Every structure is written in C-alpha cells, then in structure tokens.
Amino acid sequence: MKIAIGTKNPTKVNAVKEAFSIFHDVTFFALDVSSGVSPQPITDEETIHGAINRANNALLEAVAGIGIGLEGGIVETNMGIFLCNWGALAASNEDVIIAGGSRILLPDEVGRAVLAGRELGDVMDDYTNTHNIRQNEGAIGIFTNGLVNRTEMFTELSKLLLGQYLYQTNKKGAGL
Numbered sequence: 001m002k003i004a005i006g007t008k009n010p011t012k013v014n015a016v017k018e019a020f021s022i023f024h025d026v027t028f029f030a031l032d033v034s035s036g037v038s039p040q041p042i043t044d045e046e047t048i049h050g051a052i053n054r055a056n057n058a059l060l061e062a063v064a065g066i067g068i069g070l071e072g073g074i075v076e077t078n079m080g081i082f083l084c085n086w087g088a089l090a091a092s093n094e095d096v097i098i099a100g101g102s103r104i105l106l107p108d109e110v111g112r113a114v115l116a117g118r119e120l121g122d123v124m125d126d127y128t129n130t131h132n133i134r135q136n137e138g139a140i141g142i143f144t145n146g147l148v149n150r151t152e153m154f155t156e157l158s159k160l161l162l163g164q165y166l167y168q169t170n171k172k173g174a175g176l
Contacts, residue, residue, distance in 0.1 A: 006054030081111025
C-alpha cells in the first residue's frame with residue numbers, strides 16, 4: 001500500500017506512520033503540498049478544507065492509494081480561542097473521509113496574537129522562548145504540561161481516519 005502524507009512536518013509524518021503501523025507492506029511518501037488555505041487557519045471550516053486539500057494533493061502528486069492531510073488551526077468561540085485540528089483521508093474513487101481531533105483552550109494572549117495575523121507556531125516560539133515548537137511538542141504539549149504532544153494528538157486523529165476507512169471498506173466488502 002502506498003500512502004502519501006501531505007506534509008514533511010515530522011510530527012505529522014510520524015503520527016501517520018504510527019497509525020498505519022498495523023499494516024506491514026506500506027510505503028510512505030511525505031510531500032510538501034499546498035493546503036490551499038491561509039498559513040494559519042482560523043476556523044473549523046478553513047482547517048477542514050486545508051486537510052482535504054492536502055490529502056487530495058498528496059494522493060494525486062504521489063499517485064498513491066491513500067492520501068492523508070492533517071491541518072492544525074484555531075477556532076474562536078464564546079468560551080475563548082481553542083486549538084483545533086482536522087484530518088482527511090482521500091482514496092481514489094472514494095468520498096473523502098474527515099475527522100476532528102483534540103481541542104484545548106489557548107491562553108488569551110496566545111489566541112489573540114494568532115487572530116491578529118501570526119501563526120500559532122511562531123507565537124508559541126516567542127511565548128516559550130524556544131525554536132520550532134511546531135515540529136516538536138507543539139502548543140498542545142506545552143499547555144497539557146507534556147501529557148499530550150503534537151505527534152500523539154495527530155496519531156489519534158490519523159487513527160480516526162484509518163478506522164473510518166477500514167469500516168467503510170469492510171462494509172462494502174460485506175455488501176452492506
């Protein structure tokens with residue numbers, strides 16, 4: 001099975017590899033593909049579209065059996081600004097599968113800085129006085145005190161995608 005991942009970010013690539021580790025004969029291709037949305041999605045809809053675009057673009061570029069797109073964003077609610085993440089799985093001649101993952105409330109100063117036009121990774125680098133947090137523990141790792149890191153968050157999301165895909169495949173095979 002050939003799986004194309006619509007990013008070269010190691011946290012996302014490792015997440016997909018972990019989720020698909022149940023298969024033995026898999027080849028992964030990590031590709032820099034366009035999300036077709038802003039560099040920092042700020043709504044669920046924009047984040048979903050970014051994930052779908054990444055999945056479709058990876059599928060087509062790699063001529064793979066499955067394309068995976070993972071996208072992180074933020075969403076403003078009446079309760080505050082939340083970290084959000086969405087994923088999509090695209091397969092030839094199939095409807096795109098989508099799933100949403102973990103959400104946590106961001107500190108107001110972090111959320112406001114992102115809404116003002118900065119990317120969350122850049123804001124987090126300044127907030128924590130570190131470098132390239134998006135390729136390490138991510139905001140989720142910082143604000144969960146290390147109990148959940150970015151790879152784990154995206155692994156769960158990738159498993160949600162894979163689980164839906166397997167369910168649909170089994171359902172078709174059973175003639176349901």
